[in-house]
Amino acid sequence: xxxxxxxxxxxxxxxxxxxxxxxxxxxxxxxxxxxxxxxxxxxxxxxxxxxxxxxxxxxxxxxxxxxxxxxxxxxxxxxxxxxxxxxxxxxxxxxxxxxxxxxxxxxxxxxxxxxxxxxxxxxxxxxxxxxxxxxxxxxxxxxxxxxxxxxxxxxxxxxxxxxxxxxxxxxxxxxxxxxxxxxxxxxxxxxxxxxxxxxxxxxxxxxxxxxxxxxxxxxxxxxxxxxxxxxxxxxxxxxxxxxxxxxxxxxxxxxxxxxxxxxxxxxxxxxxxxxxxxxxxxxxxxxxxxxxxxxxxxxxxxxxxxxxxxxxxxxxxxx
Amino acid sequence: xxxxxxxxxxxxxxxxxxxxxxxxxxxxxxxxxxxxxxxxxxxxxxxxxxxxxxxxxxxxxxxxxxxxxxxxxxxxxxxxxxxxxxxxxxxxxxxxxxxxxxxxxxxxxxxxxxxxxxxxxxxxxxxxxxxxxxxxxxxxxxxxxxxxxxxxxxxxxxxxxxxxxxxxxxxxxxxxxxxxxxxxxxxxxxxxxxxxxxxxxxxxxxxxxxxxxxxxxxxxxxxxxxxxxxxxxxxxxxxxxxxxxxxxxxxx
Numbered sequence: 001x002x003x004x005x006x007x008x009x010x011x012x013x014x015x016x017x018x019x020x021x022x023x024x025x026x027x028x029x030x031x032x033x034x035x036x037x038x039x040x041x042x043x044x045x046x047x048x049x050x051x052x053x054x055x056x057x058x059x060x061x062x063x064x065x066x067x068x069x070x071x072x073x074x075x076x077x078x079x080x081x082x083x084x085x086x087x088x089x090x091x092x093x094x095x096x097x098x099x100x101x102x103x104x105x106x107x108x109x110x111x112x113x114x115x116x117x118x119x120x121x122x123x124x125x126x127x128x129x130x131x132x133x134x135x136x137x138x139x140x141x142x143x144x145x146x147x148x149x150x151x152x153x154x155x156x157x158x159x160x161x162x163x164x165x166x167x168x169x170x171x172x173x174x175x176x177x178x179x180x181x182x183x184x185x186x187x188x189x190x191x192x193x194x195x196x197x198x199x200x201x202x203x204x205x206x207x208x209x210x211x212x213x214x215x216x217x218x219x220x221x222x223x224x225x226x227x228x229x230x231x232x233x234x235x236x237x238x239x240x241x242x243x244x245x246x247x248x249x250x251x252x253x254x255x256x257x258x259x260x261x262x263x264x265x266x267x268x269x270x271x272x273x274x275x276x277x278x279x280x281x282x283x284x285x286x287x288x289x290x291x292x293x294x295x296x297x298x299x300x301x302x303x304x305x306x307x308x309x310x311x312x313x314x315x316x317x318x319x
Numbered sequence: 320x321x322x323x324x325x326x327x328x329x330x331x332x333x334x335x336x337x338x339x340x341x342x343x344x345x346x347x348x349x350x351x352x353x354x355x356x357x358x359x360x361x362x363x364x365x366x367x368x369x370x371x372x373x374x375x376x377x378x379x380x381x382x383x384x385x386x387x388x389x390x391x392x393x394x395x396x397x398x399x400x401x402x403x404x405x406x407x408x409x410x411x412x413x414x415x416x417x418x419x420x421x422x423x424x425x426x427x428x429x430x431x432x433x434x435x436x437x438x439x440x441x442x443x444x445x446x447x448x449x450x451x452x453x454x455x456x457x458x459x460x461x462x463x464x465x466x467x468x469x470x471x472x473x474x475x476x477x478x479x480x481x482x483x484x485x486x487x488x489x490x491x492x493x494x495x496x497x498x499x500x501x502x503x504x505x506x507x508x509x510x511x512x513x514x515x516x517x518x519x520x521x522x523x524x525x526x527x528x529x530x531x532x533x534x535x536x537x538x539x540x541x542x543x544x545x546x547x548x549x550x551x552x553x554x555x556x557x558x559x560x561x562x563x564x565x566x567x568x569x570x571x
Contacts, residue, residue: 220432
């Protein structure tokens with residue numbers, strides 16, 4: 001433990017400044033409690049998420065390289081992002097900048113042209129869950145827990161891009177077909193690629209019980225097509241929610257504001273249509289950790305969750 | 320899993336007759352099915368070359384058609400069997416544009432879950448390659464506007480203009496593009512969520528923070544909708560972004 005660094009650049013992403021404010025607030029609370037320091041990345045820009053990369057390759061590289069350059073300017077070689085989409089975009093840029101010399105040089109020239117410092121070194125990006133697990137770990141969470149989440153059955157939902165694809169997230173060592181020099185290596189701190197367990201471990205240390213949730217724990221929620229392809233997204237979210245409910249979950253713990261928004265939005269629509277077994281509320285895993293550390297429901301902004309997890313938590317005496 | 324190459328045989332090429340006599344020999348029964356040969360001479364090898372030349376599509380030639388991507392794909396398994404990443408890569412490499420065009424209604428449905436890329440034993444960036452195929456087809460005008468492309472462009476425009484996105488603008492802007500009449504205030508031309516002809520589920524969802532008296536959440540989001548969050552010192556960088564997109568032909 002302690003390989004990533006206790007003080008890192010924090011790239012919250014656009015969502016966390018607005019609709020997913022609860023995730024930002026509870027992340028800061030959790031980091032403070034665990035003795036870790038987040039250095040807010042000043043004046044960052046959007047990472048382009050899953051959308052911009054389909055429109056322009058170099059433009060998306062530039063968007064992410066600018067954020068990397070800002071992190072270097074603040075003296076960091078590690079960026080931490082709480083959003084699956086943001087960490088994916090930054091790691092994708094990292095992959096192409098590292099493996100493709102031509103892309104790296106072009107990006108640096110264009111950064112200079114845009115009035116941004118070129119990259120002297122490519123910072124590494126980690127998902128915030130990976131960082132919490134390796135810099136604090138379940139032991140520390142156990143020590144800090146004042147109000148254990150006793151009796152709370154959690155379905156841990158990781159989403160797609162936390163562990164996938166292994167080229168970017170570095171969760172898997174094998175990459176056949178690629179040349180030796182550009183073959184990405186598995187990162188020592190990476191979660192298991194098909195059976196991630198970091199969130200389970202942290203929440204179990206805080207007293208919660210994880211329910212069986214495979215394979216839906218990494219099933220897609222519709223992601224970038226949440227708005228543009230409603231039929232498919234609705235079906236995927238229905239599968240996720242029903243699996244959670246039928247396996248006895250009280251709540252779904254999420255770690256991505258986009259997955260969270262998609263789950264809440266389609267949960268509401270499915271309930272309006274009268275689909276059975278879809279009424280499991282969702283909460284960010286940092287909100288649950290915040291509750292366990294003794295903070296109140298309003299401290300972790302539980303009211304912001306449109307799926308309203310407060311009644312469930314009240315019933316168990318946790319909020 | 321269906322064998323998709325079967326779909327390359329057009330129905331009018333399959334001849335099945337009750338009684339079939341060839342050179343005076345009656346071959347009805349087991350031998351009464353004849354498939355006329357199909358000669359393809361309008362293939363376009365430049366198409367595959369263009370994909371290989373782009374930095375995110377150059378792994379396409381490593382594909383050895385094992386179909387691990389298709390077996391993993393949630394769109395193939397849970398939505399439409401016609402969505403088949405392996406088959407799309409096969410067709411793109413052969414340059415069979417007309418066959419790709421026939422599948423245009425499902426080709427855009429990729430949800431970017433990256434199971435295909437993750438599991439590919441040959442190191443093909445499958446998801447990226449499929450997006451490059453779509454992008455190249457759109458650039459050459461071989462495919463109509465599809466919903467996800469409209470959304471991607473709408474999203475990217477917002478990023479390039481302001482440096483950051485705003486959830487409310489994205490949601491209501493998209494709803495408006497779907498043909499709903501969003502009510503806007505007369506001065507700033509910003510959407511007002513609670514009234515107007517928005518879908519019922521959206522109205523109910525936006526009412527939730529109001530009902531639970533989550534005032535500071537409402538104020539924060541209203542502020543963002545009125546004054547779009549921006550990145551400082553953005554204008555110079557924006558010009559570079561626009562220039563790069565112009566070069567890639569991404570602005571059309």
